[in-house]
Amino acid sequence: MFRKVSMSSTVQLAAPPTSARTVPLVSVRDVHRSYGNTRALAGVTITVHVGEVLGVVGHNGAGKSTLMRIISGTEEPDRGAVQVDGLPAGSPWTAAAAEARGVRMVHQELALLPDLTVAENAHLSDRRRPGRQWRASAERRILDALDDVFPGHGIDVVRRTGDLPMAQRQMVEIARAVCTDGLRLLILDEPTESLGADAAAQLYEFLRRRSAQGMSALLISHRMNEVLAHSDRIAVLRDGAVVGVHEAADTSEERLLSAMGGEVARTRATRDATPTSLAAAGAAAATVARLSIAGSELVCHAGEIVGLAGLAGQGQDEVLRRMWTPGLLSRGSTVPSRRAYVPGDRQVSGILPLWTVAENLTISAGRTIARGGLVSPARKRRLAADWVDRLRIRGGAAASITALSGGNQQKVLVARAFAADATLVLLDDPFRGVDVHTKNELYTLMREEAARGRGVVWYSTENKEMAHCDRVYVFRAGRIVSELRGPEITEERIIADSFDDVSGEERR
Numbered sequence: 001m002f003r004k005v006s007m008s009s010t011v012q013l014a015a016p017p018t019s020a021r022t023v024p025l026v027s028v029r030d031v032h033r034s035y036g037n038t039r040a041l042a043g044v045t046i047t048v049h050v051g052e053v054l055g056v057v058g059h060n061g062a063g064k065s066t067l068m069r070i071i072s073g074t075e076e077p078d079r080g081a082v083q084v085d086g087l088p089a090g091s092p093w094t095a096a097a098a099e100a101r102g103v104r105m106v107h108q109e110l111a112l113l114p115d116l117t118v119a120e121n122a123h124l125s126d127r128r129r130p131g132r133q134w135r136a137s138a139e140r141r142i143l144d145a146l147d148d149v150f151p152g153h154g155i156d157v158v159r160r161t162g163d164l165p166m167a168q169r170q171m172v173e174i175a176r177a178v179c180t181d182g183l184r185l186l187i188l189d190e191p192t193e194s195l196g197a198d199a200a201a202q203l204y205e206f207l208r209r210r211s212a213q214g215m216s217a218l219l220i221s222h223r224m225n226e227v228l229a230h231s232d233r234i235a236v237l238r239d240g241a242v243v244g245v246h247e248a249a250d251t252s253e254e255r256l257l258s259a260m261g262g263e264v265a266r267t268r269a270t271r272d273a274t275p276t277s278l279a280a281a282g283a284a285a286a287t288v289a290r291l292s293i294a295g296s297e298l299v300c301h302a303g304e305i306v307g308l309a310g311l312a313g314q315g316q317d318e319v320l321r322r323m324w325t326p327g328l329l330s331r332g333s334t335v336p337s338r339r340a341y342v343p344g345d346r347q348v349s350g351i352l353p354l355w356t357v358a359e360n361l362t363i364s365a366g367r368t369i370a371r372g373g374l375v376s377p378a379r380k381r382r383l384a385a386d387w388v389d390r391l392r393i394r395g396g397a398a399a400s401i402t403a404l405s406g407g408n409q410q411k412v413l414v415a416r417a418f419a420a421d422a423t424l425v426l427l428d429d430p431f432r433g434v435d436v437h438t439k440n441e442l443y444t445l446m447r448e449e450a451a452r453g454r455g456v457v458w459y460s461t462e463n464k465e466m467a468h469c470d471r472v473y474v475f476r477a478g479r480i481v482s483e484l485r486g487p488e489i490t491e492e493r494i495i496a497d498s499f500d501d502v503s504g505e506e507r508r
Contacts, residue, residue: 023050024085025216026071026103026185031080033066033240035403038395040066041077042240048185050085053207053217055231055248057224059260059435060407061394062237064220065108068187071218072105073098102184104177106191108220108406110169110345112176114162118142121161122176145175149206150199166344166429167312167461170194174203186210187218190406192226193432194344196312196461197495204230222407222435224253236260257436288424288455289323291333296480298473300424300455305446307469307489308459310498315478316459317344320426323457336424340364340417344428344459350413351401358384358397360412364420387415391441407434414442418449425449427458431465443468463494474498 026048033041041063048054058064069075071082073095082093084101091097098104112121122142123134139157146153150171161169174191177183186207192200207217207230221227227234231248236259244259291298298319300306308316322328324341343350352360361384362369369379384397391411395404401412410432417425431439446468450456458469466472472484474497482497 024048025050025052026085027083028067028071029081029083031067031070031077031082033063033070033075033077038399038403039240041070044080044237044240044242046235046242046245048216048218050216051211051214052233053211053219053231055227055234056218056220056237057222057227057234057256057260058237059437060411061405062260063240064237065189065405067237068105068189068218068220071098071185072103072187074105099180102180102182103187104180104183104185105187106174106177106189108189108193110173112161112169112173115160117159118155118157118161118164118172121172122157122179125176126179141179142172142175145178146171149175149178150202153199165313165317166194167196167199171199178206183210183215185216185218187220189220190222190432191219192221192223194312194429194461197463199312200226222439224256224436227256228253260435261437287334289335289457291319291323291335292330293319294479298480300457302423302453302455303450304471305450305456305458305469307466307472308457308475309463309466309472309494310475310481312461314475314498316475317428318478319475320428320457320459323424324426336422338420338422339424339426340420340422341426342413342417342428342430344432351409353402355401356397357388357393357395357399357401357404357412360401361387361397361416361419364416364422367421368419383419387419391415391438391445407438410434411438411442414445418445422454424455424457427456429459429461431460431462439465464491466491466494 024047028044028046031041031044044063044067056064056067066075070077073093083089084093084098084103086101087093087097113124116124119135119139119142123138126138126141143157146155146157153168153171155164155168155171161172164172170191174188177186191203195203204226211217219227219231228248228251234246234248234251234256235242236244236246236256238259238261246255286302287299288302289300298306308319310316320341322333323335324339326335329335352363358380362380365383366375369375369383371379381397387393388397391414393404393411393415394408401409404412410430411434414427414430417427431442434442446456446458460466466489469489470485472489472494473480474482474484474494476498484493484497
C-alpha cells in the first residue's frame with residue numbers, strides 16, 4: 001500500500017492482514033459526557049480495529065478531545081462504556097488500566113514539565129520506573145524513540161524542555177508516548193500543528209510502519225489533507241455525536257466538511273485591482289514597526305499584513321518575542337507602545353485558567369471599556385458578547401476558559417488581541433488547533449482589521465497560509481533570506497527559498 005507523506009515523496013509500506021483490520025481493539029458504546037450545561041458527547045459509539053489508523057474530524061467543540069480523553073482513561077463518561085481487548089468485562093476503565101494495556105495519548109496541550117530535562121520528563125511517564133540506573137535508562141529510551149520517529153531531530157535529551165522551541169517540545173511529547181512498552185493504541189490530538197513539513201512527514205511514515213506491525217492509532221487533525229492521506233477510515237463528529245464513518249479512499253475533503261456541518265466557503269487570497277488593505281492600495285502608510293535582523297530589516301506598515309515564513313524553528317517566533325518585548329530590541333528597531341500579542345503556547349503564556357471567557361477576552365481592552373479611568377461593566381459585557389458572537393465561541397462569555405475546546409480557547413486569544421486598542425498585532429501561529437471554517441473567518445477578520453490601519457505581523461507553520469499576506473519574509477537560521485510580495489507568495493516559492501543557499505544576502 002502507498003501512503004502520501006509529503007508533497008514530493010511516497011513511502012511503500014506493507015499493510016497488516018485484512019483479517020486483522022476487522023478485529024476490534026477498542027469499542028466505545030453509547031458514551032455521554034457533559035460539563036455543567038455544556039454537552040460534550042451525546043451517545044458516541046465507535047470502534048478502532050487492530051492495525052488501523054482511524055481519523056477523527058469535526059469543528060471546534062464537536063467533542064473530539066473529550067472522546068479521546070475518555071478512551072485514554074483520563075476522564076470518565078457520565079454514561080456508556082469503553083471496552084478494550086483483554087480487559088475483563090465490567091472492569092473500570094482508568095488511566096492506569098489504559099496504560100497497562102498499551103494505550104497512550106499525546107494531548108493537544110503539551111504536558112511536559114519545563115524545568116525538567118527531556119529524559120526526566122520521559123522517566124515520569126514510564127510506569128516501569130527502573131531503580132538506580134533510571135537516568136541512563138530514560139535517556140537511552142527517549143533518544144531511541146526520537147531517533148525512531150524523527151530521524152535527525154537534533155534534540156539533546158539532557159536539555160530542559162522549557163528551553164526547547166515548540167516544534168521540538170511536540171516531538172518530545174510524541175516520543176515520550178512511543179516509549180510505552182507494548183504500545184497498542186496511540187492517540188494523537190492535533191500532532192502536527194507545531195511541526196514543520198519534514199517532521200510531520202516523518203511522524204506519518206512512523207505511524208504507517210507501526211500500524212503495519214499491528215499498532216492502532218487515533219488521529220485528530222483539522223488538516224483534512226493529512227487525515228485523508230494517512231487514515232484508513234475517518235469518523236466525523238458533530239455536536240458530540242458520530243454522524244458518519246467513511247473509508248478514507250472513498251471520500252473527499254468536501255464530503256467531510258459537509259458532514260461536519262454544512263458546506264464551507266473557502267476564502268482565497270486575491271490580489272486584484274481592488275486591494276483591501278491600505279498598504280496594498282498604495283496609500284502613504286506610516287511605518288508601524290521596524291526591526292533589525294542579522295543585517296536585514298523587517299518593516300511593517302499601517303494597514304499591512306506581514307508574514308514570517310520558512311521551516312519551523314528558524315527564528316520566526318523569536319522575532320515576535322523581540323517585537324513584543326522592547327528590552328530585546330536592537331539599535332534602530334522600533335515598535336509602537338500600543339501592541340497586542342497572541343503567543344504560540346496558549347497554556348503557558350496565553351489563557352488565564354481561573355478566569356471566564358469574558359475576563360480573558362477583555363483583559364487587554366482597558367482603553368476601550370473604561371470610562372473615567374474605571375472599567376465599565378456594561379461596556380465589558382457588550383465587548384465580550386460581541387466577540388463571542390462574531391467568532392462563534394462555543395460556551396459563551398460566562399463559561400470558564402478551561403471548559404472550552406483548544407480551538408475555542410485559541411479563538412478567545414485572537415479575539416483578545418484584536419479587541420485591544422493596538423496599533424500592531426503580533427500573531428505566533430494563531431490558528432493552531434482551529435478548524436478550517438474558523439480559519440476562513442479569521443483570515444477575513446485579519447484583513448478587515450488591516451483595512452482599518454493596523455499593522456499585523458503573523459507567523460504560521462503552514463506556509464500556504466502566507467498567501468493571505470501583503471508581504472512575506474522567509475527565514476533561515478535566524479536570518480531573512482528573501483522578501484516576497486503579491487503573486488510571489490506561494491508555498492512552492494517559500495519552500496524553495498527556505499532551502500536556498502543565499503550566503504547571508506537577502507533576496508527579492
